[in-house]
Amino acid sequence: MLAVGYAWVLPAQEGLFGMERKGETIHWSIPDSLLGRDLMLTTTVLKAPARTTPDYTKKYGHPGDLFGPIILRFRKVDGEMWVTDPLYDRHLPATSDDPIVNIARLRGDERLYDTLPIVSESDGQTTIDVSRWLKSNQLLGLKPVAFELELGTEDASRTQLKDVKALPHCMLTRKRLTYRPLPFMTPGRKASTSESEWEVGICLSLLPKHPMPVRPSGMPYFGITQQEYQTNPLRASSRSLMKRWRLELTPEDSVRYFQGELVEPIHPIVVYVDRHTPARWLPCIMASIDAWQEAFEQAGFKNAIRAVKEPTDDPNFYNYDNSHAYISWKPSGQSNAYGPTPCLASTGEVKACHIGIFSSVPDLLQLWYFTQCGAADPQAWDVELPQSVMDELMKLVFTHEIGHSLGLEHNFFGSSLHSLDELRDNDFLSRHGMGSSIMDYMRCNYALRPGDRTDLRNRIARIGEYDRWAIEYGYRIFPGKTEEEQERNRQAWLKQTAGELQHRFLGSNDVRAQSEDLGDDHVAFNTQGVENLKYLCSQPAAWDSPDIQSLHVRQRRYQYMITILTEWTKQVLMHLGGYTQDEAGKGIVWEKADYNRKVIDYLQSYVLTPPEWLFDAQLVNRLELDRTTLARNFYDKMMPWVTDRFADISRAQCAGTEGLLTLEEYVSSLHAALFSEWQQPATPVSDLKFEAQRAYIDQLANYLQRSSNHSSHVLALVTAECARLLQEAEAYAGQTPPGKDRGQALELIEKLQAIAN
Numbered sequence: 001m002l003a004v005g006y007a008w009v010l011p012a013q014e015g016l017f018g019m020e021r022k023g024e025t026i027h028w029s030i031p032d033s034l035l036g037r038d039l040m041l042t043t044t045v046l047k048a049p050a051r052t053t054p055d056y057t058k059k060y061g062h063p064g065d066l067f068g069p070i071i072l073r074f075r076k077v078d079g080e081m082w083v084t085d086p087l088y089d090r091h092l093p094a095t096s097d098d099p100i101v102n103i104a105r106l107r108g109d110e111r112l113y114d115t116l117p118i119v120s121e122s123d124g125q126t127t128i129d130v131s132r133w134l135k136s137n138q139l140l141g142l143k144p145v146a147f148e149l150e151l152g153t154e155d156a157s158r159t160q161l162k163d164v165k166a167l168p169h170c171m172l173t174r175k176r177l178t179y180r181p182l183p184f185m186t187p188g189r190k191a192s193t194s195e196s197e198w199e200v201g202i203c204l205s206l207l208p209k210h211p212m213p214v215r216p217s218g219m220p221y222f223g224i225t226q227q228e229y230q231t232n233p234l235r236a237s238s239r240s241l242m243k244r245w246r247l248e249l250t251p252e253d254s255v256r257y258f259q260g261e262l263v264e265p266i267h268p269i270v271v272y273v274d275r276h277t278p279a280r281w282l283p284c285i286m287a288s289i290d291a292w293q294e295a296f297e298q299a300g301f302k303n304a305i306r307a308v309k310e311p312t313d314d315p316n317f318y319n320y321d322n323s324h325a326y327i328s329w330k331p332s333g334q335s336n337a338y339g340p341t342p343c344l345a346s347t348g349e350v351k352a353c354h355i356g357i358f359s360s361v362p363d364l365l366q367l368w369y370f371t372q373c374g375a376a377d378p379q380a381w382d383v384e385l386p387q388s389v390m391d392e393l394m395k396l397v398f399t400h401e402i403g404h405s406l407g408l409e410h411n412f413f414g415s416s417l418h419s420l421d422e423l424r425d426n427d428f429l430s431r432h433g434m435g436s437s438i439m440d441y442m443r444c445n446y447a448l449r450p451g452d453r454t455d456l457r458n459r460i461a462r463i464g465e466y467d468r469w470a471i472e473y474g475y476r477i478f479p480g481k482t483e484e485e486q487e488r489n490r491q492a493w494l495k496q497t498a499g500e501l502q503h504r505f506l507g508s509n510d511v512r513a514q515s516e517d518l519g520d521d522h523v524a525f526n527t528q529g530v531e532n533l534k535y536l537c538s539q540p541a542a543w544d545s546p547d548i549q550s551l552h553v554r555q556r557r558y559q560y561m562i563t564i565l566t567e568w569t570k571q572v573l574m575h576l577g578g579y580t581q582d583e584a585g586k587g588i589v590w591e592k593a594d595y596n597r598k599v600i601d602y603l604q605s606y607v608l609t610p611p612e613w614l615f616d617a618q619l620v621n622r623l624e625l626d627r628t629t630l631a632r633n634f635y636d637k638m639m640p641w642v643t644d645r646f647a648d649i650s651r652a653q654c655a656g657t658e659g660l661l662t663l664e665e666y667v668s669s670l671h672a673a674l675f676s677e678w679q680q681p682a683t684p685v686s687d688l689k690f691e692a693q694r695a696y697i698d699q700l701a702n703y704l705q706r707s708s709n710h711s712s713h714v715l716a717l718v719t720a721e722c723a724r725l726l727q728e729a730e731a732y733a734g735q736t737p738p739g740k741d742r743g744q745a746l747e748l749i750e751k752l753q754a755i756a757n
């Protein structure tokens, strides 16, 4: 007899599987036609716990976070229902006489996860009891991500199944889970002492019977790897499959597609936008998703991707239904966002995509805009940037993350195409943008000087020619009766188009492929960038702080100027001992001494000659910051980049190419710039210069301490330089009267003597 009145007696539900719930007992009736089919399991955080040690910089643990997919199958074996894990780690062709492939086939391709009792079998259906499995199997919860969420063991006695549902395409379960505190924590972190209580939504959905055709992964796309045995007769090798979404056409549309007509895919990419997203940002999130439409149009599709606001009035919409791609807003101290590509290991098909945006990202964006466009656009001086500017900046971030979720990797070559003059020309910018790719870390147009006028969209990076080409590379359907023929046609297209500079992808150490940079000439661009910082420092109105809120904003912007000066200098320095790939992509071309000398001039102008304009006492005092600490931190962070180049310059020099900078010349330029005062007794050394000298000598000491990491060429030179510095410092101190300058020299002598000993 049914427990009448018990809250959890549900009427039988029809869905992917039939379902009945009576109290704690839940039965699923699985059509026999679905036995052995692949099912996709995901877990979504619906409610996050109250924690006594909140960490606002954590990436995971927020409502909306989705984990998975895990693939499983149901299979009847010996009167039980097995839940199995199909393995897709290998590629074994269906027909092959290869003896290794035949031996490899002897290994199973399914592991057992669990067994479930069969209750009855009738009418082509098998009814199983899933009560225990749903409640306590570790796959259906947070156990697989316990490390990321810092969870202890589950308190099973308090696990509660709150709701179960059968929908036509999936089975949904809501669960309350309680985890004990983690007994220990990584060093420097405080262990939580309280239990954490979570509510999660679990979705089990049916995957299509026919897998998506695979494509070999090319450089611009994320890929997944499978082992294979038939390509190389000498050893097992691997193949990489491109991660991408499944865009397919009906037979009628396929005909129109190959006639050149834009057609809609059967299942377009629909990204649902979290209904809790602040209204202020909703339009630009939607626009960033829709911005990819034109790239898919280049690949022959219309309406292939679109944004939809999560419905609030549809009782059948569940945000943990894994057939929806989802983008959610997370209250957090992180100034970041992420766009993952969870996929099926069998084919690389992207499934169950969840994009996250952390709520502090606007703060980082206003720092970028102030430091990079503040000279050209005085609107950037306002404590709160205009909505129009913030919208463009937010689109920059969202569009990039969507690009990742479409499968695209970073392309740090994308910002290196254009010249200073081009990036100051509004018409050029309107046609080509700042670079070829939103998948670069290219932010705002710092080629612009005070007085240069461009449209707002030309001051911030957007989707470029490379991105559209890369989508075509991954998604265009090529003609051919078989997959092999289609792939041959795709490769032929690739050969024709990949050589263009604006389609180029570089993922190597090529000096042009650097993040956070801009333009085809680092010295010229970054000189302009630093001149813009200098200009900003000289504008009192940019630092006006009538209240505490504006003071905090000004402080952060000022500190970010120091960060960006370090970053820009680092990019320039990478040319010392740096190289580019040759046009054929087969060899490297070392950077020549003439450009390297420009790098040294830049270094001398903005770092070795201390940037008094940046550490201006009046400005720093006005911002209520400590000048000595700031300058010390600046040089402590800067000098490792200056001295790290020793090894690369030496390596290039030893390669035997003509016309390269020598390490001897670099070290002697540093010496001349940093220690010029020591050539004349009693010449005063400024406080900033002393910080530069100290940080440099610390780095030389570091080199000698880690001597096993370096070549004898570098070590001999550093040792000789230290000896020379000691000699000069002693001469300077010996002839300089007691006082600050002599005291500082003595402090450095002590360090140099320690090195000598």
Ligand SMILES: [Zn+2]
Pocket (backbone or CB within 6 Å): 400, 404, 410
């Ligand atoms: Zn990225």
